[in-house]
Amino acid sequence: MKYISTRGQAPVLDFADVLLAGLAEDGGLYVPETLPHFSAATIASWAELPYNELAFKIIQPFVAGCIADVDLQRMIDETYTGFNHIGVAPMVQLGSNEWVLELFHGPTLAFKDFALQLLGRLMDHVLAQRGERLVIMGATSGDTGSAAIEGCRHSQHLDIFIMHPYNRVSEVQRRQMTTILADNVYNIALEGNFDDCQEMVKDSFADQAFLGGLKLGAVNSINWARIMAQIVYYFSSALSVGAPHREVSFSVPTGNFGDIFAGYLAKQMGLPVRQLVVATNRNDILHRVISGNDMSKGQLEHTLSPSMDIMVSSNFERLLFDVYGRDGAAIADLMQRFKKEAVHLEPQRWEAVRALFDSYAVDDATTCDVIRQVHAETGYLLDPHTAIGVKAARECRRDSKVPMITLATAHPVKFPEPVVKAGLQSPQLPAHLSDLFEREERYSVLPNRIAEVQAFMAERVKH
Ligand SMILES: Cc1ncc(COP(=O)(O)O)c(C=O)c1O
Numbered sequence: 001m002k003y004i005s006t007r008g009q010a011p012v013l014d015f016a017d018v019l020l021a022g023l024a025e026d027g028g029l030y031v032p033e034t035l036p037h038f039s040a041a042t043i044a045s046w047a048e049l050p051y052n053e054l055a056f057k058i059i060q061p062f063v064a065g066c067i068a069d070v071d072l073q074r075m076i077d078e079t080y081t082g083f084n085h086i087g088v089a090p091m092v093q094l095g096s097n098e099w100v101l102e103l104f105h106g107p108t109l110a111f112k113d114f115a116l117q118l119l120g121r122l123m124d125h126v127l128a129q130r131g132e133r134l135v136i137m138g139a140t141s142g143d144t145g146s147a148a149i150e151g152c153r154h155s156q157h158l159d160i161f162i163m164h165p166y167n168r169v170s171e172v173q174r175r176q177m178t179t180i181l182a183d184n185v186y187n188i189a190l191e192g193n194f195d196d197c198q199e200m201v202k203d204s205f206a207d208q209a210f211l212g213g214l215k216l217g218a219v220n221s222i223n224w225a226r227i228m229a230q231i232v233y234y235f236s237s238a239l240s241v242g243a244p245h246r247e248v249s250f251s252v253p254t255g256n257f258g259d260i261f262a263g264y265l266a267k268q269m270g271l272p273v274r275q276l277v278v279a280t281n282r283n284d285i286l287h288r289v290i291s292g293n294d295m296s297k298g299q300l301e302h303t304l305s306p307s308m309d310i311m312v313s314s315n316f317e318r319l320l321f322d323v324y325g326r327d328g329a330a331i332a333d334l335m336q337r338f339k340k341e342a343v344h345l346e347p348q349r350w351e352a353v354r355a356l357f358d359s360y361a362v363d364d365a366t367t368c369d370v371i372r373q374v375h376a377e378t379g380y381l382l383d384p385h386t387a388i389g390v391k392a393a394r395e396c397r398r399d400s401k402v403p404m405i406t407l408a409t410a411h412p413v414k415f416p417e418p419v420v421k422a423g424l425q426s427p428q429l430p431a432h433l434s435d436l437f438e439r440e441e442r443y444s445v446l447p448n449r450i451a452e453v454q455a456f457m458a459e460r461v462k463h
């Protein structure tokens, strides 16, 4: 499998190089040159497979030639046996044909564990084979950070620097990152917002001289391997409600557009998906572009669903690449303009986006109402991100006979504030985190200036 950049100017790479490269040299994102396609008969034959075996079927074509099958299966097995639920990604029924796909049974209680537990192992494996080291630089609005640290902390080949927006993540999220005191883990609280953190990561990839010869790697969903691993649970959940013999729809709480892009790929790969609903909070650029062709940043706001406080949704570029006929020059131009100003897609490209996605934006008050309402209806407690997904699913659903699956992207224990605002009691932390509030924290508050962040990193990396 070969990978190409969305901006058309970077070298074509194989999986192992894409895994370590993160962002492409031309500032674009890597995507597979061609996608594997599975027939309905093949998909149907997977109905009884446990999650790890299904994951192997779906991931193997993307890594073939770079990772031996036996190593891939071992890493997948280790990843998902570490999850705290026998089904790995269980489904819960809320109503008639209305489902929630629980993606929070990994070690850090968010969907990011699905990809980052595997990505840490894949990186370690390739780096060990090559005898190389990598410096990870990541941006987080709360969940990627802890999942990446958890996935990479045991690696002998990685230093990991994670930036979160200072005072803009929940206390549980912050402590999950800052209480890991391993000597290859560094937490930076940046005096800015998530978009500032993410821009700093991308700018650092463009010029890595500050690392004195070491190379940067990515754990954010700009790294193709993140998206790849997230495709699997679209298949597992759809199979459990009758696909490929019937269509299914998904509603996805969305920020960086990685998770829903994995759903779009599942559809291209043969899964019969009727609707893909983009669910956003007040930081609604994706809803505005899908519903009104308005791709303008606006002011990033702090909400009760902080992990989705994102305006510059990295993976939307991967979708635009397809919608613009894989024209790298057109995407490079569009993304350069978007850095400086509002952009509007060409009308036929926008129509193509609208044909693929529905969208809905939810404010904080409604988020709390949905948490309260669903709890009253069913006894089930939603986290605020999932509540946004459920609301968007209910608003956008076109056919009540098609199962609608909302991705439950985090456990509610990570976000007590909206749960309490909804008049409910926040659940207890699970046993492995029960002393989280007593653990020592370690992080550095840094100004929103790239030179200071890079100097901080340069002083600490191990050569
Ligand atoms: C809990 C939660 N829900 C939803 C999202 C949005 O996912 P994506 O960025 O892949 O769109 C994130 C983070 O991005 C998250 O942490």
Ligand SMILES: N[C@@H](CCOP(=O)(O)O)C(=O)O
Binding pocket: 139, 140, 141, 142, 143, 144, 145, 219, 220, 221, 222, 255, 256, 258, 307, 308, 314
């Ligand atoms: N919501 C994320 C933001 C980063 O997104 P990613 O999927 O690109 O890593 C977070 O919680 O950190």
